[in-house]
Amino acid sequence: MFTVARFSLLVAAIISGGVSAQSFVSDPLVDKVVPYTAIPYQVDIHTDGRGPQAGYNICNSTTENQDSMCQTGFINHLDDFCLFAPPTPDSTIGDTEGIEVAWCTKKGHGTRLIPEGTLKGVQLIQSPGYIEIVGFIDQTKLNLQDGDYGGELDSGGQDGRGNPIGGLMYSNAFPSNNGDNTTYQQGRHWTFFIGGNTFCAKICDDTQPNAEGLCQHIYDRIGCAYNAPNNAPTGVFQVCQGADMVPVGVYVSNGVTTTWTQPAEETVPISTIPYTPTPAASSNCVTYTSASLYTDLVAVSNSGSTATTTATGVSATVTGQTTATGAHTTAKSTAGAAGASQTAGSGSSSTSTGTKPSNAASANVKANAAATAVSVVFGFVGIFVSVFVFA
Numbered sequence: 001m002f003t004v005a006r007f008s009l010l011v012a013a014i015i016s017g018g019v020s021a022q023s024f025v026s027d028p029l030v031d032k033v034v035p036y037t038a039i040p041y042q043v044d045i046h047t048d049g050r051g052p053q054a055g056y057n058i059c060n061s062t063t064e065n066q067d068s069m070c071q072t073g074f075i076n077h078l079d080d081f082c083l084f085a086p087p088t089p090d091s092t093i094g095d096t097e098g099i100e101v102a103w104c105t106k107k108g109h110g111t112r113l114i115p116e117g118t119l120k121g122v123q124l125i126q127s128p129g130y131i132e133i134v135g136f137i138d139q140t141k142l143n144l145q146d147g148d149y150g151g152e153l154d155s156g157g158q159d160g161r162g163n164p165i166g167g168l169m170y171s172n173a174f175p176s177n178n179g180d181n182t183t184y185q186q187g188r189h190w191t192f193f194i195g196g197n198t199f200c201a202k203i204c205d206d207t208q209p210n211a212e213g214l215c216q217h218i219y220d221r222i223g224c225a226y227n228a229p230n231n232a233p234t235g236v237f238q239v240c241q242g243a244d245m246v247p248v249g250v251y252v253s254n255g256v257t258t259t260w261t262q263p264a265e266e267t268v269p270i271s272t273i274p275y276t277p278t279p280a281a282s283s284n285c286v287t288y289t290s291a292s293l294y295t296d297l298v299a300v301s302n303s304g305s306t307a308t309t310t311a312t313g314v315s316a317t318v319t320g321q322t323t324a325t326g327a328h329t330t331a332k333s334t335a336g337a338a339g340a341s342q343t344a345g346s347g348s349s350s351t352s353t354g355t356k357p358s359n360a361a362s363a364n365v366k367a368n369a370a371a372t373a374v375s376v377v378f379g380f381v382g383i384f385v386s387v388f389v390f391a
């Protein structure tokens with residue numbers, strides 16, 4: 001059904017230049033209810049516009065290898081999740097957003113396995129409305145070009161077909177599953193940023209009242225800092241319980257609740273954002289050693305054999321209540337032509353390779369003749385990235 005919400009996303013995309021020459025489909029991905037037991041070979045049936053779906057959604061032992069084109073992902077637990085990343089080495093998100101494939105930490109999903117040494121710290125937050133996972137990575141092991149600052153992947157996309165086209169996400173850990181980890185529930189609303197050696201991903205529980213608001217994907221220019229505020233520390237692997245975040249763009253000023261809307265891409269630079277994101281309160285954090293979690297990671301480079309690692313021993317520490325208010329440090333690196341600056345964070349800056357996706361978080365920074373100043377806030381204890389571009 002083409003709902004009012006879908007129409008609003010279309011209008012937002014048109015205003016931002018996000019649809020460009022792409023037409024918005026009448027059967028958007030976010031509206032497709034796909035039970036895990038009834039997944040089609042390809043959930044997207046379109047062939048025009050951006051072309052057909054590059055991979056497939058039925059994934060099993062026959063598709064589980066390092067050349068898999070599976071486009072069905074999961075976020076189940078700290079030791080069992082998937083990331084979307086390019087299928088070929090030395091790629092950028094800007095060039096491959098429609099064809100990304102699933103890379104998972106565990107066997108059994110029919111996907112590629114995340115290579116050993118990729119994960120440098122991961123935090124999973126389980127809230128009433130969503131499951132969120134953020135982390136630090138060596139993105140070159142996931143076929144991402146070194147120095148690519150990435151962008152947003154989501155169940156929306158500039159034409160409603162999603163990025164990747166036809167990408168599906170599931171979880172067995174939603175509160176509405178009532179602890180049944182043998183069944184998978186689709187999350188139709190999901191958002192994912194990757195780049196700058198970090199990532200953040202969130203799947204919202206569609207049985208809850210505000211799934212669309214909590215997994216909003218019209219704020220692609222401001223990255224993890226605003227879409228998934230967190231206090232994830234690098235080098236640490238932990239699971240926490242948390243409250244739902246305040247929906248992106250919503251803030252209170254002088255007692256008045258206001259919604260800030262992202263300016264249209266290409267037309268209005270983001271010079272200021274009227275509020276500072278604050279991670280929702282978290283508690284009961286349990287910290288693990290990485291070796292005790294990831295026993296299926298591929299112990300070779302992307303193009304090598306598929307031998308897997310083994311690990312012994314389990315270590316867990318309960319760290320108790322945490323809240324995120326924390327101090328921040330500022331970091332900036334320069335790259336690209338004409339002195340353009342790039343940010344050191346997930347999904348909030350640009351590639352300098354020329355081509356960029358119309359809905360990428362990187363769309364507001366370009367390597368062109370005009371020097372662009374970018375201010376970056378990179379949290380000492382979290383993946384916080386804000387982009388401020390001055391015309």
